[in-house]
Amino acid sequence: MSALLKRSCSHNMLAAIIMLIFICFCVHFQNTAGQFFSSGHTNNWAVLVCTSRFWFNYRHVANTLSVYRSVKRLGIPDSHIVLMLADDMACNHRNPKPATVFSHRNMELNVYGDDVEVDYRGYEVTVENFLRVLTGRLPPSTPRSKRLLSDDRSNILIYLTGHGGNGFLKFQDSEEISNVELADAFEQMWQKRRYNELLFIIDTCQGASMYERFYSPNIMALASSQVGEDSLSHQPDLAIGVHLMDRYTFYLLEFLEDIHPASKSNMNDLFKVCPKSQCVSTPGHRTDLFLRDPGSVLITDFFGSVRKVEITMEAIHLTDPILHPMSEEVQEKTYSYVDQLPVSEIIHQKPKQKDWHPPDGFILGLWTLILLVFFKTYGIKHLKHIF
């Protein structure tokens, strides 16, 4: 009896241990699964906008191109990036190194490279086009590369740079976008379920004023300077003759160069980029509309396009292929293209309609009528002379 009890006890213990291990495994799976779906997004988009033109605004183009470069390096493909550059610095007549845009002094880093794909260029960068890209209200003829085809599981990075002021951002020296318009555009995006989470970065003077009015959920915003402060440029290059980068984006680029697709840096590190000692202005951020804790948000959630990969060791059995039941009796219909031009109509044209002339006899009749009336008024005896 005691031997049986002992055996049952050990069995019980074994069962308990196995149960414990099984539960641990389940929990572990759940954690991994939880981690797998923790961020809630499945694809990444980026909208990078440079709003100023002219040669002396070289640094804004360099800013945008350096963010483009980081974003592409971390995995977002060109099809998911909408790049808007208001002027062409690489091919500007004043560029002593044509086809290059440098971000570091002494021409260390050429951010233009060989595979830059600019979607909106030159005068196409307008407030209207920017808002249409964000809200998706583009004419049907717009090509895919110019559209923001995001869905409700997209994380979007929006980067703006240029000249700005308290509550506005200047586009192309002739128009402005106000913070109210931007907030409303984001609300439209939220209501149309065009984003899952949005990271908004702006590098202009008084940039913090641009995110003051946001009211849609799931938006995190960063700016390079507070209201009343100017964002300063970093260094001039003496050979090119202009300032190459703005300070905030320069240090942002340095920070992003250390990020790789598997890095675990989170947003709190991004908030620390460019403190006042380096930037002279005070960068600001806004996280009250964001539902998750910024400490749990990875940089690559917005800057990279991280594909979640699950490795499995089991074999997967595929079912037999489904045979098409009517494969022998289906007629082979020949297909052809519809005529682009109605050639038949062109060749066998109906004759062109000439102007309508009254029939010739009508004029004769008219004159007869006139004569009759004439003779009627002046007496019928004159008519007798004719007939």
Added chain:
Amino acid sequence: MGLLSDPNRRRALISLLTRLNAPICGMPVDWLVKTMQARGLEVFTQRFSRTLPFPDENNERYIVEGTNVYGILRAPRAPRTEALVLSAPCSPGDDNNQAVGLLLGLAHYFRNQVFWAKDIIFLVNEHDLIGMQAWLEGYHHTNTTGMDWSPLQGRGGSIQAALSLELSSDVVTSLDIVLEGLNGQLPNLDLANLFYAFCQKIGVLCTIQGRIQRNDWDSVSGYSHAVQTMMLMVMKQASGRSWGDHGLFLRYHIEAATIKGINSFRQYKTDATTVGRLLEGMYRKLNNLLERLHQSYFFYLMPSLSHFVSIGYYMPAFGLLAVILLLRALDLWVQLATPPSRNEDGVADIEQSSTGVLSVLTPLVISHLTGAALYMLPVRFQEMAVEHFQVSETEAVVLTAIAVYTGGLALPHNTHRLISGEGTEQGWRVLKLVAVLYLAVLLGCTALINFSLGFILALTLVPVASFVTPHVPKLLSAVVLVILSPAFTLLFSVFIFQELQEMPVSFQDGWMLYLSVISQGILDHYLYGSLVYPLIALMVYPCWLLFWNILFWK
């Protein structure tokens, strides 16, 4: 990057300059054309000729014929819509023999750069201002001064800015910038600031009016130094002539300045390559411009290169002077409206009704006819004067002008016979009212265009205009009126100008200088369209004659 970075280019520039140390001008057109073509420029020439109304004794020329040579450096990637000009006048003798060498060296260096967004025109003009006028007229298809020139074969788009070089030695101790142009027009202040900024950056001593600026603004001597510099600028602007080849560009809304190299007895000398670097820097900055210089002031006075007095500061001073005239006019108007009771002369009451504005028409017409005579007679009748007197043509012109001027002083004694209401209290008041208002409007318009001229005329004419009446002591006020007349103002200005430039002259030399100034003024008017001589002859002098008439009313 820069002119000094490549030792080969440095050597080439130095060899070019030393080769050119011998005077080259007398305008070797073929050599210039060949050299410019070797540098890769598109070279064109322009012939011009002009017969001066009378011989110019300062520059010793009468019938002027010459050729301008210019080469265009096309921007490698830009459309040919804008251009910059670098010019060096080629005068015979040692005057400007290094500037052409520096110009060609710069052309060679600029040709190898890819960042030019505007065409650069390298111009070598002969007979300085006359050649420049011919070139500008040909470039802009205007013909305002009756010069004869061949049309330009090559063009470069609208000119955004221009610099003129005057360099007489291959080492300089300082660089001077000359801003005053024709009719007192000035380039945009940004151009002067650009020059100053580059001088600071490269470490060259730079001056304005040939005077080095001092840092002690608080002390009396420092302040007076600055005031003297500003007075020099005022006098140069008031003369209305173009003090460098750049002055003719300003009329076409092209910002231009002249840079002169001065070689004085200082120890620290800068060589031509440094001057070339400075010019290269200035041209790169001008190249990056997207629109014409217009952000800074067009009307200013400079007591030093780092300080300026803008129009907002100096116009109220002139305004206060003009207000004196207006108050005097108001006073006369009130006096005319309420005639005082006369208890001595019953005749005056009857005559008051007959005097109106028309009675002053006669003195007005006669004064203006005298002014017209002063404008036209000197040049028209110079041959007659040369026949009758043993003087050269220039002297004939000038002495005729002075003669007509002095002859006008005798007028009041003769015009009295022609006007009604002579000797009446009412008559002179009406005349003075008209004269004071006329002077106020005239000075106001002059000050708007050429502030210095308007201000100097206002300073001398406003006091006498306000106080002259037939009742003041005649001899004293006649002397004062003559001393403050435009001709004497000019004489005193000549002496003060020489004094300010620290080259005081004796009375004899001063008088000869005065005569040459008058002849230059008349020539400037005929050659380039300067307005000072017609303004003084046709407007200011008749106005002054009206006051002379008032003085001798009885």
